[in-house]
Amino acid sequence: MKVEVDDVTVAFESRGRRVVALERISLQVPAGEFLCLVGPSGSGKSTLLRVVAGLLRQTSGTVRIDAERPGTPATAMVFQEHALLPWRTVLANVAFGLENRGVGRAEREARAREMLALVGLSRFARHYPHQLSGGMKQRVGIARALANDPEVLLMDEPFAALDAQTRTIMQEEVLRIWATLGKTVIYVTHSLEEALLLGDRVVLMTARPGRVSQVFPVDLGRPRGLEVRASQAYGVLLEKIWAQLRDEVVRAMGEDREGAHP
Amino acid sequence: MLVLGWEAAVAAGLLREAFFPRPSTVLVHARRLIADGTLLGHAGPTLVRIAWAFSLAAGLGVTVGLAMGLWRRLREGLDPVFAVVYPIPSILFLPLVSFVVPRGEAALVLTTAVTSFFLIAFTTTEGVRQIDPLVVEAARHYGARGRRLFTAVLLPGALPYIFTGLRLGLGYALIVVVAVEIVNASRGLGALLWLSWQVLKVEDMYATFFVIAALGAVLSYGLAALRTHLLPWAQDVADR
Numbered sequence: 001m002k003v004e005v006d007d008v009t010v011a012f013e014s015r016g017r018r019v020v021a022l023e024r025i026s027l028q029v030p031a032g033e034f035l036c037l038v039g040p041s042g043s044g045k046s047t048l049l050r051v052v053a054g055l056l057r058q059t060s061g062t063v064r065i066d067a068e069r070p071g072t073p074a075t076a077m078v079f080q081e082h083a084l085l086p087w088r089t090v091l092a093n094v095a096f097g098l099e100n101r102g103v104g105r106a107e108r109e110a111r112a113r114e115m116l117a118l119v120g121l122s123r124f125a126r127h128y129p130h131q132l133s134g135g136m137k138q139r140v141g142i143a144r145a146l147a148n149d150p151e152v153l154l155m156d157e158p159f160a161a162l163d164a165q166t167r168t169i170m171q172e173e174v175l176r177i178w179a180t181l182g183k184t185v186i187y188v189t190h191s192l193e194e195a196l197l198l199g200d201r202v203v204l205m206t207a208r209p210g211r212v213s214q215v216f217p218v219d220l221g222r223p224r225g226l227e228v229r230a231s232q233a234y235g236v237l238l239e240k241i242w243a244q245l246r247d248e249v250v251r252a253m254g255e256d257r258e259g260a261h262p
Numbered sequence: 263m264l265v266l267g268w269e270a271a272v273a274a275g276l277l278r279e280a281f282f283p284r285p286s287t288v289l290v291h292a293r294r295l296i297a298d299g300t301l302l303g304h305a306g307p308t309l310v311r312i313a314w315a316f317s318l319a320a321g322l323g324v325t326v327g328l329a330m331g332l333w334r335r336l337r338e339g340l341d342p343v344f345a346v347v348y349p350i351p352s353i354l355f356l357p358l359v360s361f362v363v364p365r366g367e368a369a370l371v372l373t374t375a376v377t378s379f380f381l382i383a384f385t386t387t388e389g390v391r392q393i394d395p396l397v398v399e400a401a402r403h404y405g406a407r408g409r410r411l412f413t414a415v416l417l418p419g420a421l422p423y424i425f426t427g428l429r430l431g432l433g434y435a436l437i438v439v440v441a442v443e444i445v446n447a448s449r450g451l452g453a454l455l456w457l458s459w460q461v462l463k464v465e466d467m468y469a470t471f472f473v474i475a476a477l478g479a480v481l482s483y484g485l486a487a488l489r490t491h492l493l494p495w496a497q498d499v500a501d502r
Binding site for chain 1: 397399410414415418421494495496
Protein backbone atom coordinates (compact mmCIF):
# COMPACT_ATOMS: atom_id res chain seq x y z
CA MET A 1 0.00 0.00 0.00
CA LYS A 2 1.24 3.46 -0.88
CA VAL A 3 -0.78 5.23 1.77
CA GLU A 4 -2.23 3.64 4.88
CA VAL A 5 -4.49 5.71 7.05
CA ASP A 6 -5.20 3.75 10.19
CA ASP A 7 -7.85 4.69 12.73
CA VAL A 8 -7.19 8.43 12.45
CA THR A 9 -9.17 10.81 14.66
CA VAL A 10 -8.87 14.60 14.63
CA ALA A 11 -10.55 16.52 17.42
CA PHE A 12 -10.11 20.05 18.67
CA GLU A 13 -11.58 22.47 21.16
CA SER A 14 -13.78 25.21 19.80
CA ARG A 15 -15.38 27.67 22.22
CA GLY A 16 -15.13 25.18 25.02
CA ARG A 17 -16.70 22.37 23.02
CA ARG A 18 -14.93 19.35 21.67
CA VAL A 19 -15.40 19.15 17.93
CA VAL A 20 -14.59 15.89 16.18
CA ALA A 21 -13.57 16.65 12.61
CA LEU A 22 -12.53 13.11 11.73
CA GLU A 23 -13.56 9.99 13.58
CA ARG A 24 -11.59 6.77 13.24
CA ILE A 25 -10.84 6.96 9.56
CA SER A 26 -9.10 4.04 7.91
CA LEU A 27 -8.13 3.98 4.25
CA GLN A 28 -5.69 2.14 2.04
CA VAL A 29 -4.46 3.62 -1.20
CA PRO A 30 -2.49 1.32 -3.52
CA ALA A 31 0.38 2.74 -5.56
CA GLY A 32 -0.72 4.50 -8.71
CA GLU A 33 -4.35 4.79 -7.67
CA PHE A 34 -6.43 7.90 -8.24
CA LEU A 35 -8.58 8.16 -5.13
CA CYS A 36 -11.33 10.74 -4.80
CA LEU A 37 -12.71 11.95 -1.48
CA VAL A 38 -16.21 13.39 -1.69
CA GLY A 39 -18.69 14.47 0.93
CA PRO A 40 -20.76 17.38 2.16
CA SER A 41 -19.03 20.42 3.65
CA GLY A 42 -17.89 19.67 7.15
CA SER A 43 -17.21 16.02 6.37
CA GLY A 44 -13.53 16.56 7.01
CA LYS A 45 -12.26 15.59 3.57
CA SER A 46 -9.87 18.54 3.44
CA THR A 47 -8.90 17.83 7.04
CA LEU A 48 -7.99 14.27 6.10
CA LEU A 49 -5.90 15.54 3.20
CA ARG A 50 -4.08 17.93 5.53
CA VAL A 51 -3.32 15.10 7.93
CA VAL A 52 -1.88 13.02 5.09
CA ALA A 53 0.14 16.06 3.99
CA GLY A 54 1.51 16.52 7.50
CA LEU A 55 0.03 20.01 7.70
CA LEU A 56 -2.20 18.98 10.58
CA ARG A 57 -1.51 16.51 13.37
CA GLN A 58 -4.05 13.84 14.07
CA THR A 59 -5.28 13.42 17.64
CA SER A 60 -4.84 9.66 17.39
CA GLY A 61 -4.17 7.00 14.79
CA THR A 62 -1.39 6.69 12.25
CA VAL A 63 -0.67 7.67 8.66
CA ARG A 64 1.97 5.70 6.83
CA ILE A 65 3.26 6.61 3.40
CA ASP A 66 5.46 4.16 1.60
CA ALA A 67 8.44 6.22 0.47
CA GLU A 68 10.92 4.22 -1.52
CA ARG A 69 13.20 7.00 -2.63
CA PRO A 70 15.14 9.02 -0.09
CA GLY A 71 15.45 12.76 -0.70
CA THR A 72 12.03 13.30 -2.20
CA PRO A 73 9.04 14.38 -0.13
CA ALA A 74 6.27 11.92 0.65
CA THR A 75 3.51 14.31 -0.40
CA ALA A 76 2.99 17.48 -2.37
CA MET A 77 -0.24 19.40 -2.21
CA VAL A 78 -2.13 21.38 -4.81
CA PHE A 79 -4.02 23.94 -2.76
CA GLN A 80 -7.57 25.08 -3.36
CA GLU A 81 -6.67 28.76 -3.66
CA HIS A 82 -3.43 27.96 -5.50
CA ALA A 83 -1.39 29.60 -2.69
CA LEU A 84 1.46 30.63 -4.98
CA LEU A 85 4.04 33.09 -3.69
CA PRO A 86 3.03 36.38 -5.36
CA TRP A 87 6.61 37.75 -5.26
CA ARG A 88 8.08 34.84 -7.18
CA THR A 89 7.92 34.29 -10.90
CA VAL A 90 6.14 31.23 -12.20
CA LEU A 91 9.48 29.49 -12.66
CA ALA A 92 10.68 30.38 -9.16
CA ASN A 93 7.37 29.20 -7.70
CA VAL A 94 7.68 25.83 -9.38
CA ALA A 95 11.31 25.51 -8.28
CA PHE A 96 10.52 26.60 -4.72
CA GLY A 97 10.38 23.15 -3.11
CA LEU A 98 13.62 22.07 -4.78
CA GLU A 99 15.27 25.32 -3.75
CA ASN A 100 14.27 24.71 -0.14
CA ARG A 101 15.85 21.27 -0.31
CA GLY A 102 19.12 22.73 -1.52
CA VAL A 103 18.97 21.64 -5.16
CA GLY A 104 21.33 23.74 -7.28
CA ARG A 105 19.98 26.51 -9.49
CA ALA A 106 20.62 24.94 -12.89
CA GLU A 107 19.14 21.61 -11.89
CA ARG A 108 16.04 23.00 -10.20
CA GLU A 109 15.29 25.39 -13.04
CA ALA A 110 15.67 22.64 -15.61
CA ARG A 111 13.28 20.51 -13.61
CA ALA A 112 10.85 23.42 -13.19
CA ARG A 113 10.90 24.10 -16.94
CA GLU A 114 10.18 20.46 -17.60
CA MET A 115 7.11 20.62 -15.35
CA LEU A 116 5.97 23.90 -16.89
CA ALA A 117 6.16 22.25 -20.30
CA LEU A 118 4.07 19.37 -18.95
CA VAL A 119 1.30 21.73 -17.86
CA GLY A 120 1.64 23.85 -21.01
CA LEU A 121 3.00 27.04 -19.43
CA SER A 122 6.53 27.23 -20.82
CA ARG A 123 5.90 30.67 -22.24
CA PHE A 124 4.93 32.08 -18.85
CA ALA A 125 8.02 31.15 -16.84
CA ARG A 126 8.96 34.78 -16.23
CA HIS A 127 5.45 35.99 -15.39
CA TYR A 128 4.22 36.74 -11.91
CA PRO A 129 1.15 34.94 -10.54
CA HIS A 130 -1.06 38.04 -10.67
CA GLN A 131 -0.52 38.19 -14.44
CA LEU A 132 -2.09 34.74 -14.91
CA SER A 133 -5.71 33.57 -15.11
CA GLY A 134 -7.19 31.31 -12.43
CA GLY A 135 -6.74 28.18 -14.52
CA MET A 136 -3.12 29.06 -15.29
CA LYS A 137 -2.37 29.69 -11.63
CA GLN A 138 -3.70 26.27 -10.78
CA ARG A 139 -1.52 24.75 -13.52
CA VAL A 140 1.44 26.40 -11.81
CA GLY A 141 0.24 24.88 -8.54
CA ILE A 142 0.22 21.44 -10.15
CA ALA A 143 3.66 22.00 -11.70
CA ARG A 144 4.99 23.14 -8.32
CA ALA A 145 3.73 19.96 -6.68
CA LEU A 146 5.05 17.68 -9.43
CA ALA A 147 8.47 19.33 -9.50
CA ASN A 148 9.06 17.81 -6.07
CA ASP A 149 8.42 14.35 -7.48
CA PRO A 150 6.34 13.33 -4.45
CA GLU A 151 5.26 9.79 -3.65
CA VAL A 152 1.68 10.96 -3.41
CA LEU A 153 0.06 13.95 -5.08
CA LEU A 154 -2.62 15.58 -2.92
CA MET A 155 -5.22 17.84 -4.51
CA ASP A 156 -7.63 19.87 -2.40
CA GLU A 157 -10.59 20.94 -4.56
CA PRO A 158 -8.08 22.43 -7.00
CA PHE A 159 -10.62 23.58 -9.57
CA ALA A 160 -13.50 24.61 -7.33
CA ALA A 161 -12.87 28.30 -7.96
CA LEU A 162 -12.65 27.99 -11.76
CA ASP A 163 -15.40 28.51 -14.29
CA ALA A 164 -17.08 25.40 -15.68
CA GLN A 165 -15.29 25.36 -19.05
CA THR A 166 -11.85 25.90 -17.58
CA ARG A 167 -12.58 23.25 -14.96
CA THR A 168 -13.44 20.70 -17.64
CA ILE A 169 -10.21 21.41 -19.49
CA MET A 170 -8.23 21.15 -16.26
CA GLN A 171 -9.83 17.82 -15.40
CA GLU A 172 -8.70 16.39 -18.71
CA GLU A 173 -5.24 17.85 -18.07
CA VAL A 174 -5.08 16.08 -14.73
CA LEU A 175 -6.04 12.77 -16.36
CA ARG A 176 -3.38 13.25 -19.00
CA ILE A 177 -0.69 14.11 -16.44
CA TRP A 178 -1.69 11.23 -14.22
CA ALA A 179 -1.52 8.82 -17.17
CA THR A 180 1.92 10.22 -18.04
CA LEU A 181 3.47 10.09 -14.59
CA GLY A 182 1.51 7.30 -12.89
CA LYS A 183 1.48 9.08 -9.53
CA THR A 184 -0.69 8.04 -6.61
CA VAL A 185 -3.28 10.79 -6.26
CA ILE A 186 -5.68 11.67 -3.46
CA TYR A 187 -8.15 14.20 -4.77
CA VAL A 188 -10.72 16.06 -2.67
CA THR A 189 -13.82 17.38 -4.41
CA HIS A 190 -17.43 18.09 -3.65
CA SER A 191 -18.43 17.24 -7.20
CA LEU A 192 -19.54 13.66 -7.79
CA GLU A 193 -19.24 14.16 -11.55
CA GLU A 194 -15.63 15.18 -11.12
CA ALA A 195 -14.94 12.21 -8.85
CA LEU A 196 -16.44 9.78 -11.37
CA LEU A 197 -14.52 11.31 -14.24
CA LEU A 198 -11.18 11.15 -12.44
CA GLY A 199 -11.19 8.47 -9.77
CA ASP A 200 -10.43 4.77 -9.55
CA ARG A 201 -12.42 4.75 -6.34
CA VAL A 202 -14.68 7.28 -4.69
CA VAL A 203 -14.68 7.54 -0.90
CA LEU A 204 -17.90 9.09 0.36
CA MET A 205 -17.56 10.79 3.71
CA THR A 206 -20.21 11.83 6.22
CA ALA A 207 -20.43 15.07 8.14
CA ARG A 208 -19.99 15.73 11.87
CA PRO A 209 -18.14 13.73 12.75
CA GLY A 210 -16.30 13.01 9.52
CA ARG A 211 -16.39 9.28 8.84
CA VAL A 212 -16.10 7.05 5.81
CA SER A 213 -19.63 6.32 4.72
CA GLN A 214 -18.93 4.06 1.79
CA VAL A 215 -16.27 3.35 -0.81
CA PHE A 216 -17.37 3.01 -4.44
CA PRO A 217 -15.12 1.44 -7.06
CA VAL A 218 -15.42 3.31 -10.36
CA ASP A 219 -15.45 0.66 -13.08
CA LEU A 220 -15.77 2.97 -16.03
CA GLY A 221 -12.61 1.95 -17.85
CA ARG A 222 -9.49 3.86 -18.81
CA PRO A 223 -8.48 6.03 -20.48
CA ARG A 224 -11.48 8.03 -19.49
CA GLY A 225 -12.66 11.24 -21.08
CA LEU A 226 -15.65 13.50 -20.90
CA GLU A 227 -17.62 11.11 -23.14
CA VAL A 228 -17.88 8.77 -20.15
CA ARG A 229 -20.69 10.99 -18.93
CA ALA A 230 -22.88 9.66 -21.73
CA SER A 231 -22.50 6.01 -20.69
CA GLN A 232 -25.17 4.14 -18.82
CA ALA A 233 -22.79 2.76 -16.20
CA TYR A 234 -21.82 6.33 -15.33
CA GLY A 235 -25.44 7.32 -14.78
CA VAL A 236 -26.17 4.30 -12.63
CA LEU A 237 -23.11 4.83 -10.43
CA LEU A 238 -23.75 8.55 -10.13
CA GLU A 239 -27.31 7.90 -9.01
CA LYS A 240 -26.15 5.29 -6.51
CA ILE A 241 -23.60 7.57 -4.87
CA TRP A 242 -25.92 10.55 -5.04
CA ALA A 243 -28.68 8.66 -3.22
CA GLN A 244 -26.26 7.94 -0.40
CA LEU A 245 -24.84 11.48 -0.41
CA ARG A 246 -28.31 13.04 -0.35
CA ASP A 247 -29.06 11.36 2.97
CA GLU A 248 -25.81 12.69 4.38
CA VAL A 249 -26.40 16.22 3.16
CA VAL A 250 -29.95 16.32 4.47
CA ARG A 251 -28.78 15.01 7.82
CA ALA A 252 -25.97 17.59 7.96
CA MET A 253 -28.35 20.43 7.10
CA GLY A 254 -30.76 19.29 9.77
CA GLU A 255 -27.99 19.41 12.33
CA ASP A 256 -27.01 22.86 11.16
CA ARG A 257 -30.52 24.08 11.73
CA GLU A 258 -30.53 22.62 15.22
CA GLY A 259 -27.17 24.25 15.83
CA ALA A 260 -28.50 27.64 14.74
CA HIS A 261 -31.56 27.49 17.02
CA PRO A 262 -30.71 25.47 20.09
CA MET B 263 -2.14 76.48 -12.46
CA LEU B 264 -2.00 77.37 -8.79
CA VAL B 265 1.15 79.42 -9.34
CA LEU B 266 -0.33 81.21 -12.37
CA GLY B 267 -3.49 82.02 -10.44
CA TRP B 268 -1.42 83.37 -7.62
CA GLU B 269 0.62 85.52 -10.01
CA ALA B 270 -2.56 86.89 -11.56
CA ALA B 271 -4.20 87.52 -8.19
CA VAL B 272 -1.25 89.60 -7.02
CA ALA B 273 -1.07 91.50 -10.30
CA ALA B 274 -4.78 92.28 -10.04
CA GLY B 275 -4.30 93.53 -6.50
CA LEU B 276 -6.39 90.78 -4.90
CA LEU B 277 -3.45 89.68 -2.74
CA ARG B 278 -1.18 92.09 -0.91
CA GLU B 279 2.25 91.92 -2.41
CA ALA B 280 3.93 92.52 0.95
CA PHE B 281 2.68 89.17 2.25
CA PHE B 282 2.11 87.35 -1.00
CA PRO B 283 4.88 88.31 -3.38
CA ARG B 284 4.51 87.23 -6.99
CA PRO B 285 5.90 83.78 -7.74
CA SER B 286 8.10 85.39 -10.38
CA THR B 287 9.63 87.62 -7.70
CA VAL B 288 10.10 84.60 -5.44
CA LEU B 289 11.88 82.85 -8.30
CA VAL B 290 14.27 85.74 -8.66
CA HIS B 291 15.02 85.60 -4.94
CA ALA B 292 15.43 81.84 -5.06
CA ARG B 293 17.96 82.25 -7.89
CA ARG B 294 19.89 84.75 -5.81
CA LEU B 295 19.81 82.49 -2.72
CA ILE B 296 21.12 79.63 -4.79
CA ALA B 297 23.75 81.76 -6.51
CA ASP B 298 25.22 83.17 -3.28
CA GLY B 299 25.27 79.70 -1.70
CA THR B 300 22.83 80.54 1.12
CA LEU B 301 20.27 77.95 0.11
CA LEU B 302 22.81 75.22 -0.37
CA GLY B 303 24.46 76.08 2.93
CA HIS B 304 21.13 75.56 4.70
CA ALA B 305 19.89 72.63 2.63
CA GLY B 306 23.08 70.65 3.37
CA PRO B 307 22.59 70.29 7.14
CA THR B 308 18.88 69.55 6.64
CA LEU B 309 19.63 66.73 4.20
CA VAL B 310 22.31 65.29 6.48
CA ARG B 311 19.87 65.34 9.41
CA ILE B 312 17.14 63.69 7.36
CA ALA B 313 19.57 61.05 6.14
CA TRP B 314 20.64 60.17 9.67
CA ALA B 315 17.18 60.32 11.17
CA PHE B 316 15.61 58.32 8.36
CA SER B 317 18.31 55.64 8.41
CA LEU B 318 17.89 55.32 12.15
CA ALA B 319 14.09 55.22 11.97
CA ALA B 320 14.07 52.79 9.03
CA GLY B 321 16.62 50.42 10.54
CA LEU B 322 14.99 50.30 13.96
CA GLY B 323 11.42 50.59 12.66
CA VAL B 324 11.69 47.70 10.22
CA THR B 325 13.47 45.52 12.78
CA VAL B 326 11.03 46.23 15.60
CA GLY B 327 8.07 46.02 13.21
CA LEU B 328 9.13 42.63 11.87
CA ALA B 329 9.64 41.33 15.40
CA MET B 330 6.21 42.62 16.42
CA GLY B 331 4.66 41.03 13.37
CA LEU B 332 6.27 37.68 14.08
CA TRP B 333 5.80 37.48 17.85
CA ARG B 334 2.37 38.14 19.19
CA ARG B 335 3.63 38.48 22.78
CA LEU B 336 5.98 41.27 21.83
CA ARG B 337 3.27 43.02 19.85
CA GLU B 338 0.79 42.85 22.68
CA GLY B 339 3.43 44.14 25.06
CA LEU B 340 4.52 47.07 22.91
CA ASP B 341 1.13 48.09 21.49
CA PRO B 342 0.03 50.11 24.55
CA VAL B 343 3.41 51.82 24.78
CA PHE B 344 3.21 52.77 21.12
CA ALA B 345 -0.39 53.92 21.48
CA VAL B 346 0.63 56.35 24.22
CA VAL B 347 3.88 57.64 22.74
CA TYR B 348 3.01 57.81 19.05
CA PRO B 349 0.42 60.65 19.12
CA ILE B 350 2.70 63.01 21.05
CA PRO B 351 3.68 65.83 18.67
CA SER B 352 7.22 65.03 17.56
CA ILE B 353 8.60 68.45 18.42
CA LEU B 354 7.89 67.82 22.10
CA PHE B 355 10.51 65.12 22.10
CA LEU B 356 13.20 67.73 21.61
CA PRO B 357 13.48 68.80 25.28
CA LEU B 358 13.07 65.19 26.33
CA VAL B 359 15.79 64.01 24.00
CA SER B 360 17.99 66.90 25.10
CA PHE B 361 18.07 65.48 28.62
CA VAL B 362 19.46 62.21 27.32
CA VAL B 363 21.89 63.22 24.61
CA PRO B 364 23.87 66.44 24.39
CA ARG B 365 21.97 69.27 22.76
CA GLY B 366 22.91 69.83 19.18
CA GLU B 367 22.95 67.58 16.16
CA ALA B 368 22.26 64.33 18.00
CA ALA B 369 19.19 65.79 19.69
CA LEU B 370 17.86 67.16 16.39
CA VAL B 371 18.38 63.86 14.61
CA LEU B 372 16.82 61.77 17.36
CA THR B 373 13.77 63.99 17.61
CA THR B 374 13.35 63.83 13.85
CA ALA B 375 13.55 60.06 13.93
CA VAL B 376 10.92 59.39 16.59
CA THR B 377 7.67 59.71 14.63
CA SER B 378 9.19 58.16 11.50
CA PHE B 379 10.21 55.20 13.59
CA PHE B 380 6.66 54.66 14.83
CA LEU B 381 5.17 54.94 11.35
CA ILE B 382 7.64 52.48 9.88
CA ALA B 383 7.26 50.05 12.79
CA PHE B 384 3.45 50.18 12.54
CA THR B 385 3.29 49.53 8.82
CA THR B 386 5.94 46.81 8.98
CA THR B 387 3.99 45.01 11.70
CA GLU B 388 0.84 45.20 9.60
CA GLY B 389 2.85 44.07 6.58
CA VAL B 390 3.76 40.83 8.31
CA ARG B 391 0.27 40.31 9.72
CA GLN B 392 -1.54 40.71 6.41
CA ILE B 393 0.40 37.93 4.65
CA ASP B 394 -2.04 35.26 3.51
CA PRO B 395 -1.78 32.39 6.03
CA LEU B 396 -2.49 29.97 3.21
CA VAL B 397 0.60 31.17 1.35
CA VAL B 398 2.65 30.65 4.50
CA GLU B 399 1.18 27.18 4.96
CA ALA B 400 1.96 26.28 1.36
CA ALA B 401 5.51 27.60 1.71
CA ARG B 402 6.00 25.50 4.85
CA HIS B 403 4.57 22.48 3.08
CA TYR B 404 7.18 22.96 0.37
CA GLY B 405 9.96 22.96 2.92
CA ALA B 406 10.46 26.63 3.86
CA ARG B 407 11.26 26.70 7.58
CA GLY B 408 13.00 29.02 10.02
CA ARG B 409 15.36 31.43 8.33
CA ARG B 410 14.28 30.33 4.88
CA LEU B 411 10.63 31.01 5.71
CA PHE B 412 11.62 34.49 6.86
CA THR B 413 13.77 35.47 3.89
CA ALA B 414 11.71 33.80 1.17
CA VAL B 415 8.19 34.40 2.46
CA LEU B 416 7.64 36.70 5.44
CA LEU B 417 10.03 39.48 4.46
CA PRO B 418 9.02 39.72 0.78
CA GLY B 419 5.37 39.42 1.81
CA ALA B 420 5.73 42.41 4.11
CA LEU B 421 7.73 44.54 1.67
CA PRO B 422 4.87 46.49 0.05
CA TYR B 423 3.76 47.65 3.50
CA ILE B 424 7.33 48.36 4.53
CA PHE B 425 7.71 50.61 1.48
CA THR B 426 4.56 52.47 2.39
CA GLY B 427 5.96 52.94 5.88
CA LEU B 428 9.27 54.18 4.52
CA ARG B 429 7.53 56.69 2.31
CA LEU B 430 5.41 58.00 5.16
CA GLY B 431 8.39 57.98 7.48
CA LEU B 432 10.57 59.92 5.06
CA GLY B 433 7.86 62.53 4.58
CA TYR B 434 7.49 62.87 8.33
CA ALA B 435 11.22 63.17 8.80
CA LEU B 436 11.15 66.21 6.52
CA ILE B 437 8.20 67.75 8.35
CA VAL B 438 9.76 67.27 11.75
CA VAL B 439 13.28 68.30 10.80
CA VAL B 440 12.00 71.65 9.55
CA ALA B 441 9.99 72.15 12.75
CA VAL B 442 12.96 71.24 14.90
CA GLU B 443 15.22 73.56 12.93
CA ILE B 444 12.77 76.41 13.42
CA VAL B 445 12.91 75.91 17.16
CA ASN B 446 16.47 74.99 17.72
CA ALA B 447 18.98 75.44 14.94
CA SER B 448 20.94 78.24 13.35
CA ARG B 449 21.44 76.35 10.10
CA GLY B 450 19.04 74.31 8.02
CA LEU B 451 16.07 75.04 5.79
CA GLY B 452 13.77 75.42 8.81
CA ALA B 453 16.13 77.94 10.34
CA LEU B 454 16.38 79.87 7.07
CA LEU B 455 12.61 79.92 6.73
CA TRP B 456 12.14 81.24 10.23
CA LEU B 457 14.92 83.76 9.99
CA SER B 458 13.51 85.14 6.72
CA TRP B 459 10.12 85.45 8.31
CA GLN B 460 11.43 87.23 11.41
CA VAL B 461 13.25 89.86 9.40
CA LEU B 462 10.29 90.03 7.01
CA LYS B 463 12.21 88.83 3.99
CA VAL B 464 8.98 87.37 2.77
CA GLU B 465 10.32 86.50 -0.69
CA ASP B 466 13.17 84.48 0.84
CA MET B 467 10.71 82.76 3.12
CA TYR B 468 8.63 81.66 0.16
CA ALA B 469 11.69 80.60 -1.76
CA THR B 470 12.72 78.33 1.13
CA PHE B 471 9.16 77.12 1.41
CA PHE B 472 9.15 75.97 -2.20
CA VAL B 473 12.51 74.31 -1.85
CA ILE B 474 11.19 72.29 1.10
CA ALA B 475 8.10 71.29 -0.85
CA ALA B 476 10.20 70.27 -3.85
CA LEU B 477 12.50 68.27 -1.61
CA GLY B 478 9.49 66.44 -0.17
CA ALA B 479 8.21 65.60 -3.63
CA VAL B 480 11.60 64.37 -4.82
CA LEU B 481 12.06 62.11 -1.79
CA SER B 482 8.53 60.72 -1.96
CA TYR B 483 8.55 60.02 -5.68
CA GLY B 484 12.05 58.62 -5.43
CA LEU B 485 10.89 55.99 -2.98
CA ALA B 486 7.78 55.28 -5.04
CA ALA B 487 9.93 54.72 -8.11
CA LEU B 488 12.23 52.47 -6.12
CA ARG B 489 9.21 50.43 -5.02
CA THR B 490 7.97 49.95 -8.57
CA HIS B 491 11.45 48.90 -9.58
CA LEU B 492 12.02 46.48 -6.70
CA LEU B 493 8.52 45.03 -6.37
CA PRO B 494 7.32 44.30 -9.90
CA TRP B 495 5.05 41.61 -8.50
CA ALA B 496 3.03 43.91 -6.24
CA GLN B 497 -0.21 44.28 -8.13
CA ASP B 498 -2.08 47.49 -8.29
CA VAL B 499 -5.85 47.59 -8.15
CA ALA B 500 -5.75 50.73 -10.26
CA ASP B 501 -4.03 48.83 -13.06
CA ARG B 502 -6.89 46.37 -13.41
